[in-house]
Amino acid sequence: MEGLDAQERAVVETVRDFVAREVIPVARELEHTDTYPEHLIEALKAMGVFGLAIPEPWGEARVSTPCYALVTEELARGWMSLAGAMGGHTVVAKLIHDHGSAEQKDRYLPAMATGRVRAAMALTEPGGGSDLQAMRTTAIRDGDHYVVNGSKTWITNARRSALIALLCKTDPHATPAHHGISVLLVEKGPGLTVSRDLPKLGYKGVESCELSFDDFRVPATALLGEREGRGFAQMMRGLEIGRIQVAARALGVGRAALEDSLRYAREREAFGVPIWKHQSIGNYLADMATRLTAARQLVLHAARCFDSTDLDRGAASDAPSQTGRRGRRADLEAGMAKLFASETAMQIALDAVRVHGGYGYSTEFDIERYFRDAPLMIVGEGTNEIQRNVIVRQLIERGSVAP
Known part of the structure; x- marks a missing residue:
């Protein structure tokens, strides 16, 4: 936990315990x-986990993004769904803190910090996937008031959230x-329907739902910030912390699979010796750990970059920073972290099945759960194919990956 202060180390250790x-x-x-x-979930509320990204005066326990990532890893090590329950909540808190009006901050952030109000974000639409600009939901x-019509899908915490950050078109004809x-x-109110829970390969326990909006009316004060047309840039910045969080979830799944494999390789014997002494198994373990x-x-690097860009850019997404440069972003680093960590978790989960042999395929062992949970991080919060697009665009713009 290098780089964390004593208080942050204590937070991570408390969550680990x-x-x-x-x-x-x-x-x-x-x-x-x-x-x-x-x-x-109630225990996480009591521990202040839902407020880790919310600063004073609205929250009491904000930590650095590296600390937040390590907390997420610990939760995902135990059960990835728990870490998922706080992911969208954190993105919405970040959106409100950076772009919300004073009234929106005072209304939502204190309740979100305690977990009394939990938030979800609604981006993806049926048939739309990662192409957010092609959305059809209008306001x-x-x-x-705004009158909202359309639908969203794969919305985590949709049934239990009291607040939804809805990405929509307020000007369908804009170019x-x-x-x-x-x-x-x-x-939630009349005209907003949570229609069904989607069946999933993994990521069980926490609901992922479809939302339908049918002449759903919301007050004009619900607009994030003070001007229409800024939602795409606002959400792209929010997704930077979202992708770091997903990458940290992948770390937790990969770590759980590795730790189970190490334990099993020490205990299981074949041909008279523990199986880790067989080079084929030992090589798997060495590669998994590396x-x-x-x-x-890479995740911690992205987390540090995210914090440094926060200091550099201020709250406005398109305003000059205090250093005179336009607001910086950490989407290159967040994209790299999400891409590499999720692919790593998938590979480690597969290798853990190999280490466990037939037991890796048994529902009496946790390895099969890791193998079902790992793919979510590959496709969630922007597919890894999208991450590669983000990375190469930033590489061309920056012209270097020099620190």
Whole structure:
């Protein structure tokens, strides 16, 4: 935990102890029965985990992004769904803190810091995937309200969230399209339907739902910030912390798979010796540990860059920074971290199956859960194909990866 102060190290250690004591013993049963972990979520609220990204005066326990990433890794090590329950919440908190009006900050952030209000973000649409500019959900101004029509899908925490950051078109005819996109902070009411929970390969326990909007009316004050048409840039900045969080989830899954494999390789014998002494198994373990360590360093690098760009850019996404440069972003670093960590977790999970042999395919061991959970980080928060596009665009713009 190099680079963290004593208080932040204590936060990570507290979460680590909680995971070992409360999460790991029950995760397999909760996951297999697809049961919402109400008591674990309540414990996270009491620990202040939902407020780790919210500063004073609205929150009391904000930590650095590297600390936040390590907390996420610990939660995902126990059960990835728990870490997922705080992912979108953090992005919405970041959006409100950076771009919200004073009234929006005072209204939502204190309740979000305690977890009393939990938030979700609604970006993806059926058939739209990662092409956010092609969205069809509209919010048309009608006096002092917006009237919303459209649908969203794969919305984590949709049933249990009290606040939704909705990406929509307030000007469907804008050219280019992203100039007509805004974010609305909406609360549930008539015209908004959570239609169904989507069946999933993994990521059990926490719901992922479809949302339908049918002449859903929200006050004009729900617009994030003070001007329409800034939602795409706002959300892209928010997704930087979202992608760091997803990358940290991948670290947790990969670490759990590695630790289970190390334990099994010490205990399981074949041909009279522990299986780790067989070179084929030992090589797997060595490669797994090396990849995971490299991935963690890349995630922490992205987290530090995110914090430094926060200082450099200020709150406005397109305003000159205090150094005179236009607001910097960390999307290159966040994209690299998400790409590498998620692919690493998938490879480690597969190698863990190989190390465990037939037991890796058994539902009586956790390895099969890691193997089902790992693909989510490859496709979530922007697919890895999208991440490569983001990375190469930034490489061309910057012309270097020099520190």
